[in-house]
Amino acid sequence: MPRDHPPAKSLRVLISPPDPALAVLLGLQPDIDVVPSLYSRPQVALADSVEAAAALLAEDPDCRVLVMTGSAHPGLLDAALAAGAAGLVLRDVPVEDLARSLRDASMGETVIDPALRP
Numbered sequence: 631m632p633r634d635h636p637p638a639k640s641l642r643v644l645i646s647p648p649d650p651a652l653a654v655l656l657g658l659q660p661d662i663d664v665v666p667s668l669y670s671r672p673q674v675a676l677a678d679s680v681e682a683a684a685a686l687l688a689e690d691p692d693c694r695v696l697v698m699t700g701s702a703h704p705g706l707l708d709a710a711l712a713a714g715a716a717g718l719v720l721r722d723v724p725v726e727d728l729a730r731s732l733r734d735a736s737m738g739e740t741v742i743d744p745a746l747r748p
Contacts, residue, residue: 641736644672644693646682655725662729668693673736677715680706684713694735702746717741 642665645653653664665672668690675695677683683695694716699706702718710718716735719728720743731741 641674641733642670642672643732644668644670644675644686646675646677646686652676652725656729656732659725659729662732674716674732676719676732680709680713680715683710683715687714694738696731696735696741699746707742707746707748711740718746719743720745 641662643656643662644665644667645656648666656662657664668675668686671690672693675683675686675693676698677686677695678698680697683697686693686695691714695714696717696719697706697710697715698719698721700721707718717731717740719731719741723731723743731743735741
């Protein structure tokens with residue numbers, strides 16, 4: 631008798647610093663696997679600052695990094711992109727929107743939350 635199996639998760643995401651609640655929410659997405667460290671070779675990472683994004687990229691230049699922020703201050707978008715980040719997203723968006731941003735970043739797109747565009 632055939633069994634229904636959940637789809638294999640394929641997009642490895644790192645959250646830096648770890649955020650257990652966000653990890654659970656993202657882990658509920660059928661195609662996202664939240665990994666514990668860069669040793670797990672994430673394809674995309676969420677960083678809480680431009681400095682954290684730069685540090686992640688120094689360790690793994692192939693990882694696409696999105697900077698998560700509560701609000702944008704002048705120059706944040708430019709600083710994030712200059713540091714090599716793949717974009718800037720809001721921390722408090724619905725998890726489905728954040729998951730879409732992660733997927734887009736993994737495909738090479740620059741992701742900027744519309745509320746943060748100049």
